[in-house]
Amino acid sequence: MEFPINFNIYGEYENAQRWWEAQFLTPPKPKRHQDLTEEELEQIEENRHEINTKRSTAWTIKVFKEFLLEKNIRTELDEFDEGALDKVLRLFYASVRNAQGKKYSVASYAALRGGISRYYSKFNIYHNTAFKSSNNVFKSVLKDLRKSGKDCSQHHQAISPADLQRIKDSPALSTSTATGLVRRVWFNTQLHLARRGREGNRELTPASFELKKDENGNEYITLAHNAETKNHKDPRDPCQQVYRGCIYSEPGNPNCPVQTFKKYLSLCPSDATALYLHPIKQDQAILDQKTIWFSREPMGKNYLGSMMANISQVCGLSRRYTNHSLRSTAVQMLSSAGLETREIMTVTGHRCETSLKSYWAPSTTDRQRWSHILSGAGPSNTPGPVVKQGGGGGGGGGEINQDLSADAGPFFLSNCTFNGNVQFNIHK
Structure with missing residues (x-):
């Protein structure tokens, strides 16, 4: 009867080669810096823009492509040089319309120009003199919108x-x-x-x-x-x-x-x-x-x-x-x-x-008060405060007597400085 006995003198290394390498070869030093592919680098570079900015740029390029197709301009987007792009943008700014065939708002025109600028960032269309003609057309379009009373854009209204x-x-x-x-x-x-x-x-x-x-x-x-x-x-x-x-x-x-x-x-x-x-x-x-x-x-x-x-x-x-x-x-x-x-x-x-x-706008209460001031009638058609000049000496001092009773209506003081004492006399 045979009893086979296996001796594994190398343990977890299984053979002499692996045992020798583990004992005498220095393990590779862990990498300190991350390995990145070109695609990963491009994604990191692309992430410099906010999501909404990317969406705005994508919308602009979509509109621009549709414009080129309708105008039978066959040049590929990336094939434009400065002169050709300036010529096309002159026409684009003047004739671009929304899906209903109407002019865009001032804010939308600015968004379109911003998207074009980001896509063609190598040209710097805002400040490059090569785009002076198209920029003049853009300014003229906005001016015409404002003159015709079509600039109805407003900031987010504050809650009353x-x-x-x-x-x-x-x-x-x-x-x-x-x-x-x-x-x-x-x-x-x-x-x-x-x-x-x-x-x-x-x-x-x-x-x-x-x-x-x-x-x-x-x-x-x-x-x-x-x-x-x-x-x-x-x-x-x-x-x-x-x-x-x-x-x-x-x-x-x-x-x-x-x-x-x-x-x-x-x-x-x-x-x-x-x-x-x-x-x-x-x-x-x-x-x-x-x-x-x-x-x-x-x-x-x-x-x-x-x-x-x-x-x-x-x-x-x-x-x-x-x-x-x-x-x-x-x-x-x-x-x-x-x-x-x-x-x-x-x-x-x-x-x-x-x-x-741009975030500050007068409230309706402010506008009402200003209107009363300009009308000269006061908030409740009451005369303004009586100002009595100070005594001798020419110090320029003064005294304001104002009736603050309920029947007198509101009393306003704005943009003024008090140098001295303020006294309130309450009569029941």
């Missing part, structure tokens, strides 16, 4: 004070319901941080925010990271942390934004990967018996993008507002409160005063 009050009082944003709670949190975040439209909403997570206390013990919420926005992409920007924004607690307010935020997070799954979640599809009475009100399903970009429009409808507002209206509202409210431009820019993240100006 009356509609703001409707939102605050509406049961549609009640923190006692799951749907109302997530709406309230979204509304507070957009308004206090003056966020731009749908920018970054889908990317927010519970970890995107931190709950802190200031030196006086007041609670506030702030972003935990430096968000990349349209205006802030440079990681070396020394002011990035300034633009994170703060949402302070309001003790005594049943809708305190900090307490509302904390309540919302406590009713979300602990492993949620997004900040804004859809409520569990059950009656509120059933949810009230549970510790979790929200599913793990995140709200999508389109759903979040129409959030303010939905709030406008369910709250019965005077008009349909957009998400970006909250950014305009923040600027209006801060400006009306007397904040300086540089302070408002810290909240909104604007980099220059010029871009901030």
Whole structure:
């Protein structure tokens, strides 16, 4: 009887060659730098543009191709030189029309020109003198639109004070319901941080925010990271942390934004990967018996993008507002409160005063007051305040006696400085 015995003296190496290599050859040093294919590099380069910018460029090129085909211009897009492209753009700017055969809006013309500029970035059509003729035609087209009264473009309208009050009082944003709670949190975040439209909403997570206390013990919420926005992409920007924004607690307010935020997070799954979640599809009475009100399903970009429009409808507002209206509202409210431009820019993240100006527009109350001033009748057809010149000495001092009784109507002082004392005499 034979008993075969196998001896594996090399163990896990199986043979002498592998054993020798493991003992005496130095293993290859791990690569420090990543290997990338040409396709991967091209994708990284392409990602320098935002998604909306890519879409705008794709739309422009689609319109431009249709224009070339209709005009029987057979030149391929990449075969144009400076002279040929300038000649074609002269005709394009002057004759391009939308799908209904009508002229585009001023904003759409600017978007078309911007898309052409990005596609032909090697030519620099904005400043290259070779494109002077086409640029002159473009300017002439816009001038004609404005002269004919067809420039009806306007910035995102701020929410009126009356509609703001409707939102605050509406049961549609009640923190006692799951749907109302997530709406309230979204509304507070957009308004206090003056966020731009749908920018970054889908990317927010519970970890995107931190709950802190200031030196006086007041609670506030702030972003935990430096968000990349349209205006802030440079990681070396020394002011990035300034633009994170703060949402302070309001003790005594049943809708305190900090307490509302904390309540919302406590009713979300602990492993949620997004900040804004859809409520569990059950009656509120059933949810009230549970510790979790929200599913793990995140709200999508389109759903979040129409959030303010939905709030406008369910709250019965005077008009349909957009998400970006909250950014305009923040600027209006801060400006009306007397904040300086540089302070408002810290909240909104604007980099220059010029871009901030487009967000401010007078309210109907402002326009009414101005109209009364210009009419010379005053808000309630009452005479203006009586100014009594100061006593001798020629100091230029003065005294203003103004009746502030209910029958006298409102009294306004604007763009004035008080040097001295202000005294209120109340007579019952």
